[in-house]
Amino acid sequence: MIASADAGTRKAAASVVDAKRALALARRVLDTEARAITSLADRLSDPFVAAIELMLGCRGRVVVSGIGKSGHVARKLAATLASTGTPAFFVHPAEAGHGDLGMIAAGDVVVMLSNSGETDELLLLTPHLKRQGAALIALTGNEKSTLARAADVHLDASVDAEACPLGLAPTASTTAALALGDALALAILDARGFSVDDFARSHPGGALGRRLLTRVADVMRTGDAMPRVPASATLAEAIVEMTGKGLGMTAVVDANGRVAGVFTDGDLRRSLARVDDAKRATIAELMTAHPRTITPERLAADCIVLMETPPKITSLLVVDDAGTLIGAVQMHDLFRARVV
Numbered sequence: 100m101i102a103s104a105d106a107g108t109r110k111a112a113a114s115v116v117d118a119k120r121a122l123a124l125a126r127r128v129l130d131t132e133a134r135a136i137t138s139l140a141d142r143l144s145d146p147f148v149a150a151i152e153l154m155l156g157c158r159g160r161v162v163v164s165g166i167g168k169s170g171h172v173a174r175k176l177a178a179t180l181a182s183t184g185t186p187a188f189f190v191h192p193a194e195a196g197h198g199d200l201g202m203i204a205a206g207d208v209v210v211m212l213s214n215s216g217e218t219d220e221l222l223l224l225t226p227h228l229k230r231q232g233a234a235l236i237a238l239t240g241n242e243k244s245t246l247a248r249a250a251d252v253h254l255d256a257s258v259d260a261e262a263c264p265l266g267l268a269p270t271a272s273t274t275a276a277l278a279l280g281d282a283l284a285l286a287i288l289d290a291r292g293f294s295v296d297d298f299a300r301s302h303p304g305g306a307l308g309r310r311l312l313t314r315v316a317d318v319m320r321t322g323d324a325m326p327r328v329p330a331s332a333t334l335a336e337a338i339v340e341m342t343g344k345g346l347g348m349t350a351v352v353d354a355n356g357r358v359a360g361v362f363t364d365g366d367l368r369r370s371l372a373r374v375d376d377a378k379r380a381t382i383a384e385l386m387t388a389h390p391r392t393i394t395p396e397r398l399a400a401d402c403i404v405l406m407e408t409p410p411k412i413t414s415l416l417v418v419d420d421a422g423t424l425i426g427a428v429q430m431h432d433l434f435r436a437r438v439v
Contacts, residue, residue, distance in 0.1 A: 124264060131262040135271040136278045142255055143282075150236050150252045151286050154185060158206035161187040162233070164195065165212035166220050168269040169276065173212045176280035183284055184293040192220035200224065205232030212280075213237070214256070214272045216244020225249045238279060240272055254279060315402060316395035318436045319417045319426030320346075327352055327424060330359050330383040334374060337362050337382045346429050348414050351386045357422040360386035363412070392418045395425060399438045402428050 154161055161180055165173035173189055180187035190199050192211075203209060209228055211221050216239035225246070228235055237250035240257040247253040256279050262270035326344035328337050330351055340349045341362070348363040362382055374380045391405050393415050406412050417426035433439045 127264075128262040128270065131260060132271050132274040135258040135275045138258070139256065139275055139279055139282075146252050146254055147283070147286075150254055150283060151290060153234055153236060153252055154208050154210075154283075154287055155290055157185075157208045157234075159204055159208075159233075161185055161208050161210060162190050162203050163187060163210045163212070164190050164192050164221065164224075166192050166218055168273045169212040169214060169218075172273055172276045172280065173210070175277065176210065176212070176284065179281060179284045180287070183288040184291045185284070185287055192218070192224055195224055196220065200227055200231075203228065203231060203233055207233045208236060209233050210236045210238065211246060211250070212239075212276055213244075213246055214240040214269060214276070216241040216246040218246070221246055222249075238276060240275075254283070313399040313436055313438050314395065315393055315397050315399050315417055315426070315428060318399050318432045318438070319395065319428045320432065321426045325424070325427045326350060328362075328382055329354070330381070330386075332382045333378055334367075334370065334380040334382060334385060335378045338367065341367075346414050346427060350416050350424050350427065351382055352424050356424055358390065358392060358416055358418055358424050359383070360388045361390035361416060362386045363414075390416060392416045392422075393428070394418065394420070399428075399433060399436060402433060403439060406430060 161177075163173045163177040163180070164170075170189075170191065177187045177189040188202075190202055195203070211225075213221055216237065222245055225235065229249075234252075235250045236252045236254065237246045238254045238256050239247050240255075241247060242253060242255050242257070256272070256276045258271040258275050260266065261268065261272060262274075324344065326340050326346050326349035328340050328349050328351055330353055332340075332351075337349055337351075341347065341364070348361055350358055351360040351362055353359045360383070362385060366385055366387055370380075370385045374385070391408075391412065393402060393405060395417055402415055405415060414427060414429045416424060417428060419425055430439070
């Protein structure tokens with residue numbers, strides 16, 4: 100009964116929200132965390148550059164560690180580094196003291212996150228890391244802390260106050276550490292000359308990777324699946340080709356296979372008022388000359404830009420450098436490839 104009564108009290112309390120108070124507190128939280136990040140920018144100096152140089156010169160891996168809320172930030176930093184060209188992984192400091200220290204070797208760079216700089220689990224590891232020949236970067240909120248003094252490079256992530264109204268929950272400090280970690284990872288990305296293609300190779304499974312890796316050649320229709328007629332074809336022959344291939348259009352090519360134009364469903368509707376005999380009218384008279392085309396090495400995502408440019412179209416012809424027809428792409432092909 101007591102437990103039930105407590106639950107009922109909590110539910111009743113939770114259902115009463117002072118909107119004005121809640122919004123005011125939320126704004127103070129955001130303002131406090133924003134000021135914490137701005138303060139970091141003003142304090143960036145030589146140690147930040149030294150940390151970049153140390154990580155760029157790393158002969159092994161970058162190992163990131165932290166515990167509690169700092170551990171969550173450390174995991175995110177390791178993931179960001181790994182996805183932007185710096186081989187990195189997270190090691191839990193407690194597990195490191197029970198065997199996972201073997202994952203760290205000479206030539207590695209260890210990045211430790213601790214707001215206080217006095218986290219026991221991290222401090223216990225530092226002499227072992229030194230003996231193994233690993234370099235240490237400490238990211239703390241106390242430049243006079245034991246961890247800061249033991250590090251080869253210390254990054255100051257201190258904040259004036261937490262955003263928590265009780266002054267207890269790590270909030271502004273973790274936000275500052277997260278932002279400083281992002282700044283470090285992206286400065287290294289820039290120093291490495293990490294490119295869009297490099298980023299795509301690190302993200303092959305997601306939507307971003309598909310957009311950055313999938314080429315027109317990967318999705319285009321070729322051979323018998325590609326609608327085409329010669330410029331001498333009649334309107335009737337073009338209609339048969341369009342109907343058989345189901346793309347709502349057909350390419351029109353010259354004697355050398357170069358694209359002379361395109362004939363679409365829209366062209367067909369417009370031609371009905373102009374043609375008396377569909378069997379005798381030639382497609383060269385009715386086609387749209389100089390259609391939009393794309394080359395096979397372009398990104399498939401570029402097709403979307405060309406298709407969406409007014410007047411909008413749903414299919415594109417693929418040509419080589421000489422303008423010879425080699426394929427066709429329809430919007431549905433892009434959907435199937437999950438590029439759109």
